[in-house]
Amino acid sequence: MRLITWNINSVRLRAENVCRLLAEARPDILCLQETKTPNELFPRDPFHALGYEHIHMHGMKGYNGVAILAKHPFPSVATRAWCDRRDCRHAIAELPGGIELHNIYVPAGGDIPDPDENPKFAHKLRFLDELTEWFATHDRARSAIAVGDLNIAPLEHDVWSHKQLLKVVSHTPIEVEKLGAFQAAGGFVDAVRYFVPSDEKLYTWWSYRNRDWAASDRGRRLDHIWVTPALVDGLKSARVFREVRDWDKASDHVPVMIEFDL
């Protein structure tokens, strides 16, 4: 089984890029974040035509939005809302074989890394706290996958400069601590770092605000795939589609894939 996660930054603007990825990588499951569209305007036809007939959409107008595309039907689906909001940031699907899949878009958190000064940062921290509390109540022995744009680069080599980003939202100690708590509460293993050593630089996002993203290479690893221990033995490979950052009308995030032998 191949599973890909990708922050698409408007699925309507980039439906062609999604089709290209589906055709070239042929994942069984594709999780999208920042679809930025209500469900009724989601471009389902081009994806259906490629064999992805099952789409669990959870969208709203203009902002946020997550979706899970699959070749095979989902036995069940659900959504969650956090922080007393109606944001579309969390879609859940059961996969054939009883695997529980979570597609999550964590709030970016604004620019100032202080919850008292910046309500967006406070929202991000609370969102992580609520996920932690909720996942702590789940059975640790089950098969589960959590993916998405978690908007935090936890490791030193998940950013281009650990030192220069310590006070930049996405890599501050408080965020790293809360992401770690969420991961531990769910009993999750980082499936990508399972294959890529932690002393090796690895990024999934490069800002639009650089003249030449590849030359400056000031990236961050914001997009993640985690699995519970029951699935670790089935992990086969990991891949970050760095080249997709150079496609026409590229998203600022690139797809991340895990392959399983189940």
Add this chain to the structure above:
DNA sequence: ATGGTTGTTTAACAA
């Protein structure tokens, strides 16, 4: 230290 870009929706706002 600052500004740099993109998408949604059309003047800010979010990232």
